[in-house]
Amino acid sequence: MTDAAELNAFREEVRAWLGANCPPEMREPMRDETDACWGGRNPVFKNEAQKLWMERMAGRGWTVPDWPKDYGGGGLSPAETKIMKQEMAAIGARNPLMSFGISMLGPALLKYGNEEQKKRFLPEIARGEIRWCQGYSEPNAGSDLASLQTKCEDKGDHWLVNGQKVWTSYADKADWIFCLVRTDFQAPKHKGISFLLFDMKTPGVSTRPILLISGNSPFCETFFDDVRVPKDQVVGEINKGWDVAKYLLGHEREMISGMGLGGQTGSLGEALVETIGRDESGRLADPLLRADLARFDVDALAFRAMSERFIDELKAGMAHPAQPSMMKYAGTELNKARHELVMAAGGSNALEWESDRSKKGKAAREWLRTKANSIEGGTSEVQLGIIAKRILDLPGA
Amino acid sequence: MTDAAELNAFREEVRAWLGANCPPEMREPMRDETDACWGGRNPVFKNEAQKLWMERMAGRGWTVPDWPKDYGGGGLSPAETKIMKQEMAAIGARNPLMSFGISMLGPALLKYGNEEQKKRFLPEIARGEIRWCQGYSEPNAGSDLASLQTKCEDKGDHWLVNGQKVWTSYADKADWIFCLVRTDFQAPKHKGISFLLFDMKTPGVSTRPILLISGNSPFCETFFDDVRVPKDQVVGEINKGWDVAKYLLGHEREMISGMGLGGQTGSLGEALVETIGRDESGRLADPLLRADLARFDVDALAFRAMSERFIDELKAGMAHPAQPSMMKYAGTELNKARHELVMAAGGSNALEWESDRSKKGKAAREWLRTKANSIEGGTSEVQLGIIAKRILDLPGA
Amino acid sequence: MPLYLNEDQSMLRDTARDFMAAEGAIGTQLRHWRDTGCKDGFGHALWKQLAELGFTGILIDEADGGLGLGHVEAGIVLEEIGRNLTPSPFLISAVAAVEALKGTKHRERWFPGILAGDVVAALAVDEGPKHRPEAIAMKAERAGNGFRLSGRKQFVVQGASADLILVAAQTEEGLTLFAIEKDAKGLEIEGVRLTDSSIGARMDFRDVEVDADAVIGEIGQGKAILDRVLNAGRAGAASELVGVGSASMAMTVDYLKQRKQFGRLIGEFQALQHRAAHLYSELEIARAAALKAQQLLDEGSAEAEAMVSVAKAKAGRASQLAVQEGVQMHGGIGMTDEYDIGLYMKRDRALNELFGDDNYHADKLARMKGY
């Protein structure tokens, strides 16, 4: 059989299996993040279909189709993985399992973990049995992440961890944490960091949710008070955790860089014109807002082209390695601009904060939430610095 | 007589004198800078009236009304000077004498010159007999003016000057130059500079006009090749010329800071609407340009208020000493924005470069010329740095 | 008149600044009323204190028991209110409503209460999500001796706590302003909590009958009065915005001097310095514009209206820049509810919207200038 014929056969197989196994409810678009399935030790399923869908996919290793079968994955080739995603998209199948284990820890373990760690952690992730959170930022280590101070001491038969993390998404719901700790306080800041895994149930771990200006959030502060961690739970070499972190951050930035689209790829002016009404000549009735919307649409449609180019170049291996910084910068600034315009168009309706009419302040809360876009995952300033240094080659940048 | 009565009498006297002595031609607004009288050894008068007007005013010391009579001035008090300016403005009397000697060198000599220098130079300036130019910038000393390298060696009975100045306005027409030279190459850069005066006819001085992107300009490059300067022509102490320079730069910045107004204080949209035409609803026909004009008018009218406040606060001694930097920054950026809009409104008409129809490219040349506003007299970046340091007190600024 | 505060005005500013920083502080007022879910969104005790200081009478003639001062003085107080995000009926009750009732017979009924800090007034103008006073549709039809009002209003600030509601409606003769008491029959009021924790109201007028007495000024002559009222409110809002922006900048500049990253104070980073310096410049210009507008209003100048729009638009944009830069420069901490900078962003948004946003006023300026 030729490659193409094999792939066609695979496509048929996938299509048939999905047709038979993806429950109809799991083919509806998610309405919000509560529709997502996160797995974990005490998983919360919104309905039976969600549970079934995750279990069936996990059963074939298709929650992580491109991971090796030995680690609970599907063992698919890149071409097969692409076909699977296409077929899922074709029927609108939901992602069966949202997971930082899959999107963040997994790739790091595959690259830096030892065999025992891979065997121990990856299958649990693939099956959605353990929910992970990420412990990177600290109150005094934001943009300058490498200045983190969480102390990890070698106590012979265990590590002793003391310190505080912040912006730990879903720390209050996670089972385990992968986190950056300082194992050497003498070394230059990038050289004394290790990448550590531990159970959130370990004595001394506590979390506190962070209330944002937009309201409740998945973020937490996480405190470590004499937390004892087994010695074999460091990924990669001691004091070389920064390499692991950089690898993951690059991953994360690529994911975030597409967010300027925010799923809304059409004309914002077109979407808002009926909210505002038209003047006698049929134009959007607020002439200056119309001007802003027109310019925004130019920017947004141009950025859509840029995103398309970026993805195409990524696939072809042609993108400059620092291009994700530019996408992240431009995309997040654009998204902030979009929500400023949505607020301006919404006027006093959009100011409502609690009413059902406003869906409990949806517009305002989303607007406020976008302000974090240019902070999280590396601030706009950090991205601009990376562009200046790595693309424009400016001195001392 | 009370003060007020004295001032009233003075006002009557000035009014009568101006009425009798200001030629009618000198009450017309200047059309361009060629209408200005610059004086000098070989003065160029556009007409007899211009000559007469300068001589009459100089005869009373009123070219520099507030300078002491001993130095050729009018010896007027601040209140009297103000009255004179008001009365001149009332009949639209032109400035009788444009002069860097009056606006720049004079104040420096009055503050830093010795008695002999004041007696020697100030009366000539007041009478418009010597035309001065300013030698500050050098090719490698722009924003970082204090890094200037023009070498001034003490040769016992004279100074020997070698080096190059740039952006010397009217160097090709000036009789004398006041300039900054380095007299100590060992000292920290601000501590080795002296303020030197010399005749432009001295052997070794040559000039070359600078052609700008906007066309001809009053600026020159000025070259010093073994120029011998008498020892008594340093103003202030040797190696303390930077104090004099700073004093003058402050003066200059204050003058420039008003330029955002550019004599045009009305609504730009109002001025341009007929150029562009109106749509069916009577609004300016280009809706996005209209939006920009409306926002510009907001900015310009707000800045007009700021200018008024700044001048009032200056008069009352209430302005922050670094406020001129903010005025210079905001005013010049605004002026650049104004000319971008004028070009956008003028469309292809405004692109014409040589035609009589376009007054030889007046709009385009003015537009290009404004680009220097945020460079000359301290760049916008320098002004922002000053605000950050001196007003906001930011560290290391 | 020089364009800076005279000695009396500077003293007033100092008084207002000290008072508001002490009694009107975010922790004491805004957060308190927000976190206790107060239905008014402001404290009546503070309103009384403002009255005791004489502030509520700034625009009321001395003959009527007020201080007989002007919009400049009202702006001084509002800038301090803005700085502290102090929730207060001052802008609507002591500025807009006083401007509306000034010189009318209604002042006898209402000014004593405002002077005492007992009465809260509201202004019901907007009928849709955006401020469009040119297009008021609400009807006031003749009915017996008076009028019958029907229609809806929204974004009526402090409308849910108001004793007096000033309502703009169309009569046969044209736009007319009415003074209506809170318990008018047929008037349904819904208090709505807004993003900045203030309470706006939606009002449904279901055949609300009022006496002819309720008319402010002449029937059909409401446009001129409403313009005056709105311009007073806009100039005041401009000052409040300048206060919001200035405090936001001050807080941010402080943070730049404290926060270290990469071994340096972030205030040492030139890119942030230049942005902060630009922001300073914008806020100074906005402050000058607001003061100029208020001086012109106090002089009764024909140029006042244009300058009011300039001031509201400029202050709106400058303050918006201040809160945006503020949150960004604070980084993650600026996103937390615990920290105050986000409260400034919320207040800025609401104040920008109130009485017309910068788009509205730039457009209005263009229309006034004939283009």
Place this chain on the structure above:
Amino acid sequence: MPLYLNEDQSMLRDTARDFMAAEGAIGTQLRHWRDTGCKDGFGHALWKQLAELGFTGILIDEADGGLGLGHVEAGIVLEEIGRNLTPSPFLISAVAAVEALKGTKHRERWFPGILAGDVVAALAVDEGPKHRPEAIAMKAERAGNGFRLSGRKQFVVQGASADLILVAAQTEEGLTLFAIEKDAKGLEIEGVRLTDSSIGARMDFRDVEVDADAVIGEIGQGKAILDRVLNAGRAGAASELVGVGSASMAMTVDYLKQRKQFGRLIGEFQALQHRAAHLYSELEIARAAALKAQQLLDEGSAEAEAMVSVAKAKAGRASQLAVQEGVQMHGGIGMTDEYDIGLYMKRDRALNELFGDDNYHADKLARMKGY
């Protein structure tokens, strides 16, 4: 089709880049023709060279002797033209005019000359200072076997050097495009030197009589053709703008790496770094938009027109930012005629204006999107 250049296109870009940097350089071309006061404002020899390279036939079908390529390829050449500010009839003659004549009988008369680099064409659309093709007033009245044209045109790029002039005029049946030879009786042409040293023309049509043969396509059906022609020109101009902006940025970034002030390379100053990085981002986005527009044009997509407006507006703004930052960051030297950065500013202005500026295209986009 992936949104990057394929192998053939990359080769074409390399060829165009090398050729234009060598033969089309500012010193050799722009300054030469400018400083000698050339009445054409461009060199005919270079136009022949472009023909020899096959560039002039990029959009001409292979059956007609061209390369049968598309707008993407034309854009590749134009970006390099933009980089070097190379004065050339390429955009109007080899893109706009070819698009106009494609598939009509006129191609037989004119394509050989364009392919050979002998013929220069012009496009007479604008009648006032701004690009308003929706409001063409020029009349073409029936006269005998043909038409009589009367009216004025301006900003006719290369109009004073053109052998062929494409004119848009109103007939009874509607907008119609005519192909007119330069020596038509009654046609007065004034060459006008523009800010960027190019020559635009003002044309006065005084009862210019032409045969019915001069009509391009069908009488009264000119709008569709003109739209196609203009969109081809706009997409091309977008690429040229990207070239202008990119070269301007490159020159500026180089300068930042050489110029010292305050004992440091100015490129070390963070404020300038961030501005340069932002500019880079804008130019990359503009380049992607131009390429996307050209791909859609080549596909004959219904979405092409909107994307063309996006590309022209975005490229115009990005390039304008590049030249403004360029002059400012160069400081005084950037203001001198001796240095090239100012030439980029001048060219940017003219190209921004050509075929509609960013305001025009953002407005057009809004109209296309129904608001």
